Amino acid sequence: MKPVFHNSIIFLSAILFVLLFVGVTTPEENPFEKEVWNAGHFFLFAGISFLINTHPSAQKRPFFILFLFTLLFSLTLGLITESLQLLVGRNFEFLDIWHDILGGFFGFFIIQIFKTSITAERVRRALLALCILLLGINSLLFAIYNKLQQTIQFPVISSFESDNELTNWHTTATNISLTSSPTKEGSFALSATFLASQYPTIALHNFQNNWQGYTSFSFHIYNPQSRELSLTLKIDDKQHSQSGYLYADRFNQVITLPSGWSFHKVSLVNIINAPQNRQLDITRLSSVSFFLVEPSQTTLLFFDELRLNKN
Numbered sequence: 001m002k003p004v005f006h007n008s009i010i011f012l013s014a015i016l017f018v019l020l021f022v023g024v025t026t027p028e029e030n031p032f033e034k035e036v037w038n039a040g041h042f043f044l045f046a047g048i049s050f051l052i053n054t055h056p057s058a059q060k061r062p063f064f065i066l067f068l069f070t071l072l073f074s075l076t077l078g079l080i081t082e083s084l085q086l087l088v089g090r091n092f093e094f095l096d097i098w099h100d101i102l103g104g105f106f107g108f109f110i111i112q113i114f115k116t117s118i119t120a121e122r123v124r125r126a127l128l129a130l131c132i133l134l135l136g137i138n139s140l141l142f143a144i145y146n147k148l149q150q151t152i153q154f155p156v157i158s159s160f161e162s163d164n165e166l167t168n169w170h171t172t173a174t175n176i177s178l179t180s181s182p183t184k185e186g187s188f189a190l191s192a193t194f195l196a197s198q199y200p201t202i203a204l205h206n207f208q209n210n211w212q213g214y215t216s217f218s219f220h221i222y223n224p225q226s227r228e229l230s231l232t233l234k235i236d237d238k239q240h241s242q243s244g245y246l247y248a249d250r251f252n253q254v255i256t257l258p259s260g261w262s263f264h265k266v267s268l269v270n271i272i273n274a275p276q277n278r279q280l281d282i283t284r285l286s287s288v289s290f291f292l293v294e295p296s297q298t299t300l301l302f303f304d305e306l307r308l309n310k311n
Helices: 003-019 031-053 063-088 094-113 119-153 163-168 238-243 268-272
Strands: 156-158 169-172 174-179 189-194 201-204 216-223 229-237 251-257 260-267 285-291 299-309
Touching (some): 031 094, 163 174, 169 174, 229 299
Antiparallel strands (some): 174 189, 201 285, 216 260, 229 251
């Protein structure tokens, strides 16, 4: 292996290793950024495994011995790094260890491709490496596809025209699904069944979070009940978590929902000026949430086309 290539892998692996201990995972972390971060585990251990398996002392070791060593090494180092991350405020996640092991096997099989002169065996090992790669980064590939779809439909924030959009929403004591009736825009809308609890919530965390250049945020809601309902809209930014999630440090607005469809438009100026002691940063938004306050019974609502407007 050429020294430049070898040194590049060492350099990149060192950077990825340092990044394991930088920053703090929060519930508001952008899911796309989190998938990119998780992929770092895979490529870090792929690089380390690659370096180990190209070391002269590993060249004459039997296939099974190297395979077993790669498994045990990746598992052990993964457990150690996850434990050390607790010291810098990050979470211990078994999924990260899974990505570590997959990365280790990917680096192992890449080297094994070139350690046999039998064409059929090379093809088999290459296919194994490809399968491991796809398994290791499948969540990242989905996140990239999802981000591309968000970019294409922007300034529509959520159109509810695809099941993929449901993965962008987090729920608390609420069941969500897509429905073809009733709808206001397109073929589908979001059906949300809020259960009787303190604050049943639907929250959008994965979305185009830079709203600069627009003047308002709008959405449609269908209330099938025969009575008016009060629903709260909450919008916060990345800085909100640093305030301890204080009520006075975010945008909150109670929305009155008559029976049937209703259209609502919120000025971005009001959103920006909502926090008591600062301005809300609409270039780094964290979440958009809708919740009921202590409903006495299960409540069904439908949402359609959340979007930004320039008028």
